Amino acid sequence: MSRLSLAALTVIAVLLSGCGKETMPEPSASTCAPDAFQKFMSELRDExxxxxxxxxxxxxxxxxxxxxxxxxPSPADDF
Incomplete structure (x- = not known):
């Protein structure tokens, strides 16, 4: 394998790995509760x-x- 193809494979592997990409938590009752919401908001770096x-x-x-x-119930009728 030539040095060029090895370098190209390394670059492709790095690009496909998604280095540094943070994941957003799924909205649910536990993640959207006020205390948990603030915790997750402070952990997210990307605006x-x-x-x-x-x-x-x-x-x-x-x-x-x-x-x-x-x-x-509706209020009682008073005719």
Missing amino acids: ANRIAFADACKSFNKAKSMRDWEFK
Whole structure:
């Protein structure tokens, strides 16, 4: 194997490995809870990931609040 092809394979391997790419946590009840949310926000270094995570948690909490409901009976009729 020539030095050029070995160098090319090394460069390709480094590019494909995704070095330094941080992953955003999945929005869930445990990651979007206020204390956990602040912890994950402080751990994210990339501003785009912070914004995406905040938006995902906001959407998750909005959907959760729409699913949670409580039966409220109508007031009694007084004819």
